[in-house]
Amino acid sequence: MDSNRTEKNGENCEGSIYVNNPHLESMKEDILYHFNLGTASHDLPAMFGDVKFVCVGGSPWRMKSFIEYIAGELGLANPEAEYPNICEGTDRYAMYKIGPVLSVSHGMGIPSISIMLHELIKLLYHSRCSNVTVVRIGTSGGLGLQPGTVVVTKQSVDATFLPRLEQVVLGKSVVRSTELDAELAEELLQCGKELAEFETVIANTMCTLDFYEGQARLDGAFCSYTEEDKQKYLASAYAAGVRNIEMESSVFAAMCKLSNLRAAVVCVTLLDRQKGDQLTSPHEVLHGYQQRPQILVGHYIKKKLNLFKKK
Template sequence: MQCNCDHLLDSSKDHYNNCSAVWDERKIGYPCPKNHDGTLRLRNPHLRHLERDFIYHLGLDTSADMSAMFGDVKFVCMGGTKHRMREFALHVRQALGLPATDTGKLENLTKHAQRYAMYKVGPVISVSHGIGIPSMSILLQEMFKLLHYARAQDPVFFRIGTSGGLGVPPGSVIVSSWGLNGTLEKSYNIPVLGKVRKLPSFFDERLCREVQSVATNEGYTTYIGGTMAADDFYRGQARLDGPFCDHTEADKMSFLRTLSELGVKNIEMEATAFSAYTREAGVRAADVCVTLLDRLQGDQVTSSKATMVEWENRPIALVGSFIANCCKRRGLVNGRQ
């Protein structure tokens, strides 16, 4: 099959993992889910029978002109809080040199649904996903549907956030190469019709390298490595400071060292599902998180508020720079919001 890679920053001959030329070689078992023009081809025949598809948690439906609203989207950036994603939208607007609205404010396009907050700045969507896999995966799947109906071409997804580091200095940025679940499998395990399905949780290697290449001379270190996605903040991450704990500090340290030996650089709560679903959709994606502490040194975040704000801005700045460089290279910015 002919290659359908659209080069972002790296002009090498290496293919992206989800390129149609590579897809068949990986023997996924079904055709590449992206059409040759880069639009998403969803593997759900039941959608064709819907006269009108209500994308419930985004407060949108297909009676609207999705192509006019979102057809130019090239980048989707997701993060936990509404505040963080509004700040990212403002940052991207400035990085792309786009004019502000008359009031200087951004419109939350999902305000009627009252679940998430979504902003659009030029070819970029910035949207909050809440905390944990259930909330994130609902948003992610509805974003796939939205961009499918909009016929957006070759969208690239990012997740930005915070995490606990493993053996790296606080304030480091981790670009995830794969996700590890709570039972130490590189998969997202989801029960469907009473049976557990295991979806491989790997990110695109080339996109990881491209993102890391942007982080030069920033005063902090950016690592590529594995990410554990826990289903819980306390016991699920081997903490000792939750309301319940039935393991010892020796148990905790043994587990964390095992993770480190496996190549895990940080722990958060979304990476397995994010990598698995974007991979299944044939969408390139990267998970970019800053570490707020080294879990080998303790469980609680004790840095000052000012320090944490500066650290939390690092993924925003890094992904924003990546997007700005791509838009400049590809001539995507046309001066309108």
């Protein structure tokens, strides 16, 4: 196992997946435990070597819905297809594939998506994939936006509005950049304009460690601040360019950047947090909102594959 094969003259080969772990080289087998896959038990290059687009999202049902949707958009749909869960045998994550598109669930919050990304990055690496684009699609709380607005993340910022991910490794603080691919974000914004079905904007996304107090909600089991405190904090976030709030974008951006993966975050807003904390829209309205990121990303994938065919 050559963990340096992505390097050439001391630099990453363009488009290759990069892992920076010398210990992988001495391993006889790499078991991707939470995917129920492994380098000895599965022919990963045969299974995943053609992957060019990976879409990740919180829930298994949403990612199965996305693979069914994209199969239809790419003309690969089969009325009798079951789209089996590749990770069957584990209850941690779900994975589906059609053509060059991989769809993977990541659960909720930084710890859950971090575990998934470690194994996804190694999966793509072991499969010898190249020029892969990874997009997180999901839902979020909005700031100053109409519910249903799709936000393409410009920068993922922490709860103090700084574009960074701070982790503790061996008892020491490690700070990593949360920079995302600006060109990819602009391409996705252009796709939104072409669709013209819903509002799409580029803005900063705040990634928090908690759904309740960490997002200044007033409806958790504990709350030590006032409505006025909440509004002041959200106004500060808005002034920092934040237009939506979620719980995964910082580690997603950081790990994709370290791995030489083009990455974007596309989330729909379900409500304006400056106007309330709880969802009051009917289920069918919320379901329609949740389909918007997959419609946008589906349009992008179709567009890119058509461009590939012309070359």
